[in-house]
Amino acid sequence: MQGIQPFRTVIQKRYRHLFFDLDKTLWDFETNSQETLRDIYFRYRLPEKGIGSFEIFFDTYNRYNEELWDLYRRNSIAKELLRVKRFTLTLNDFGITNGNLDRDMAHDYVTLSPEKTGLFPGTLSTLEVLKGKYHLHIITNGFEEVQHKKLRHSGLRGYFTEVITSEDAGVTKPEPGIFSYALSRAGARAGESLMIGDDEAVDIRGARASGIDQVLVDYNNEFPDSEATYRIAKLSELLDLL
Template sequence: MLNEIKHIFFDLDHTLWDFEKNSALAFEKIFHELNLDIDSQEFITTYNPINVAYWKLYERNEIDQESLRTNRLKDAFEAINYEVTLEEINTISNLFIDYLTTNNHLIDGTIETLEYLKDNYKLHIITNGFSFAQEAKLQKSNLAAYFVTVTNSELSGHKKPHQNIFQYALSLANASKNQSIMVGDSIEADVLGAMNFGMKAVYFNPANEHVSHEQIIQIQKLTQLKNIL
């Protein structure tokens, strides 16, 4: 039953904030600025799955933040057979963080959905992203005004899917489990993380990927939340 829901917790990257589009534009700017002969679209196609894989390692505490930032680039350049030095990788990594939030495209339907929900629910963010970057994304994309609280893994001391980050977020929001629901694009971090904690969850699954858990509520478009909540 979803009629008792009062608090909606959203993931940020890939759920509301279009990480793929914004990161592609950041790399395009970097390659042009550094005069690197790289097709930015080819690079981002290679980089995206590598980045996702490294984020999963980071969420499981198998690598630290610096390893995430460096090795995802190193592996992507190796995959396209483009030689770069460690110094160049560090430069690109720093520029990427600087430039990532200069573009702030949102997932289709984000504003429409938040406008629909904001009057009847308290909206919140739970993100594993780095705090300085996530705050910049929320401010520069004009999303910040929609959310009552923002929980990130650095503040809580834990990353999704760890139950402690969900407990931290609920405490910050003064919300209970039965009044709360999580919406996110990661089946492991967002959906199963929330469900194992005892919260309801909605899987944002725009690619309509097969999910073995039949009881999971799925949407392919954010605007479909209007039919659920």
């Protein structure tokens, strides 16, 4: 078999519609979240209230945030409570028990973070090339208002024809319902579509179960055994595939 190169499916297949996940695929959730928390740390004068450094505040917040998200995933806490409690517990750690501060900070976090504009390197330049050749769409788990705000503020909106949120679809990825809804909104067939996302369980398995090929964007090399059709380490590698 020496010298015989297998044909790559990508050469044979004609994709027409590319569906992108938003958070942690295009929009840099971690960086934007950290920036928002830094704004909040200074806005509420936390250094003067006894929280000596942003790093300590950030580490404490992250610890509680992760614990509460674990509870949320097990349906043990409501999202509204999670949003406030991660600040309540953080402040309590530093002896701050002011009744409204946690609520104000929680409100600011949810309001301000979607206005952040951090994208992964190569996002705009890659989309710029792809938009001339394919129909580009978004499929995202999240709220209409929040996800649209992120797209507008970060300059992404103009690249996408259809933006499908789970709130609008009434179902979340990886449920097949959101993919069939997205295909119908875009006027696309599964066989000519490609889903691009960072989450093996949500984006990749969801799309595969709906007959859509998938690209895993594995920024941190977390899924070497991914079952995705393709796996790339950064967004610009899409241009080698497509």
